[in-house]
Amino acid sequence: MWPGRLATLPWRWAGGMALALGLVLLAARGWRRRRRRRAPRREVLFFPSPLTCTAALLGEPGPAPCLCPLPPGDSPLGRLLRRLLSARRSLELCLFAFSSPQLGRAVQLLHRRGVRVRLLTDADYMALPGSQIGRLRQAGIQVRHDQESGYMHHKFAIVDKKMLITGSLNWTTQAIQNNRENVLIVEDAEYVEPFLAEFERIWEEYNPANYIFFPK
Amino acid sequence: MWPGRLATLPWRWAGGMALALGLVLLAARGWRRRRRRRAPRREVLFFPSPLTCTAALLGEPGPAPCLCPLPPGDSPLGRLLRRLLSARRSLELCLFAFSSPQLGRAVQLLHRRGVRVRLLTDADYMALPGSQIGRLRQAGIQVRHDQESGYMHHKFAIVDKKMLITGSLNWTTQAIQNNRENVLIVEDAEYVEPFLAEFERIWEEYNPANYIFFPK
Numbered sequence: 515m516w517p518g519r520l521a522t523l524p525w526r527w528a529g530g531m532a533l534a535l536g537l538v539l540l541a542a543r544g545w546r547r548r549r550r551r552r553a554p555r556r557e558v559l560f561f562p563s564p565l566t567c568t569a570a571l572l573g574e575p576g577p578a579p580c581l582c583p584l585p586p587g588d589s590p591l592g593r594l595l596r597r598l599l600s601a602r603r604s605l606e607l608c609l610f611a612f613s614s615p616q617l618g619r620a621v622q623l624l625h626r627r628g629v630r631v632r633l634l635t636d637a638d639y640m641a642l643p644g645s646q647i648g649r650l651r652q653a654g655i656q657v658r659h660d661q662e663s664g665y666m667h668h669k670f671a672i673v674d675k676k677m678l679i680t681g682s683l684n685w686t687t688q689a690i691q692n693n694r695e696n697v698l699i700v701e702d703a704e705y706v707e708p709f710l711a712e713f714e715r716i717w718e719e720y721n722p723a724n725y726i727f728f729p730k
Numbered sequence: 731m732w733p734g735r736l737a738t739l740p741w742r743w744a745g746g747m748a749l750a751l752g753l754v755l756l757a758a759r760g761w762r763r764r765r766r767r768r769a770p771r772r773e774v775l776f777f778p779s780p781l782t783c784t785a786a787l788l789g790e791p792g793p794a795p796c797l798c799p800l801p802p803g804d805s806p807l808g809r810l811l812r813r814l815l816s817a818r819r820s821l822e823l824c825l826f827a828f829s830s831p832q833l834g835r836a837v838q839l840l841h842r843r844g845v846r847v848r849l850l851t852d853a854d855y856m857a858l859p860g861s862q863i864g865r866l867r868q869a870g871i872q873v874r875h876d877q878e879s880g881y882m883h884h885k886f887a888i889v890d891k892k893m894l895i896t897g898s899l900n901w902t903t904q905a906i907q908n909n910r911e912n913v914l915i916v917e918d919a920e921y922v923e924p925f926l927a928e929f930e931r932i933w934e935e936y937n938p939a940n941y942i943f944f945p946k
Binding site: 665695716 | 773774778881884885886896898904907910924925928932
């Protein structure tokens with residue numbers, strides 16, 4: 515009834531299009547499944563960490579060749595820095611003591627990149643010599659602290675609300691270089707979600723509006 | 731050819747036996763599968779813990795009714811004690827500071843039940859007033875300690891080589907009752923095995939044969 519070309523070409527196109535669409539859908543389904551199935555990261559770091567050069571990681575290459583006197587290579591500190599620096603959107607920090615200059619530079623770098631950084635810390639330790647808290651505040655990072663007699667003794671970080679970094683390690687050079695310490699890298703929701711909820715609970719509780727240093 | 735009873739009975743028995751055997755094998759397979767499939771325990775405890783009566787848990791019911799003045803009920807400390815007291819064969823302890831009398835009693839109870847307890851601790855903290863280390867040694871529990879300038883700052887326990895208990899919590903009453911702390915209960919092999927290896931590494935390193943307090 516139709517001329518030959520008109521009758522056959524659209525059907526060939528439609529068939530080809532349907533085949534291509536089917537292949538695309540199949541590929542997308544496989545990709546989604548693979549993504550769902552990607553095993554959660556489960557990693558342990560033990561300290562003390564041997565001294566290694568972290569300048570390149572921190573985007574501080576300096577004049578080439580690198581002038582850092584420390585040996586290059588992998589180390590627990592280097593791996594901790596890499597996990598932290600993978601943050602793209604948010605970083606929650608809940609740290610008893612924070613004086614490591616390298617970890618401080620990593621947090622400032624993330625803040626400059628536009629990652630939303632929030633920091634909870636302990637009032638007794640935040641003003642000690644060498645503490646990073648003042649520098650981070652000066653850089654514009656939001657910090658809240660306790661006003662309790664007990665210590666805010668947590669030592670955890672949450673990257674992009676998906677990866678928990680927690681353990682015995684205070685973020686100090688003493689702990690990183692001299693102590694026996696552990697850090698767990700965790701993506702299982704059974705751990706990440708309670709820690710996120712704990713962070714938000716303490717964040718609200720330590721809201722400066724609740725401070726009672728100056729009774730009315 | 732055979733008399734009726736002789737010809738039929740053994741075949742009936744054999745058929746019944748085969749059916750029974752088949753059912754037993756099926757049940758065993760199902761049980762093994764269920765055992766394999768039991769999801770690893772993943773639990774988080776946050777402190778401070780409200781005061782609760784732990785006497786019953788510690789096998790100290792005393793004269794009925796219980797004379798403990800604390801309220802009964804669930805608490806992070808109660809759950810930590812229950813996990814510890816589930817040990818049947820072995821308990822590795824790697825603890826910076828250990829002064830909680832309740833946790834000390836739990837460890838002594840396990841030792842009396844025949845669980846093999848080994849304890850690694852920090853030399854600077856083990857002799858402080860209130861430390862449990864002396865009592866545990868007197869009870870016959872093996873203890874080894876560092877002789878380093880850095881701290882042995884781990885705070886973990888491994889139950890029956892299968893369950894890791896780790897976090898920010900030092901085993902002190904101050905930490906349990908007053909601090910913000912976390913404890914993870916973990917059964918994933920990716921965490922348990924490196925911690926076991928770390929324990930064995932430190933256990934060998936802290937062997938008293940290696941002490942150099944008294945140079946030759």
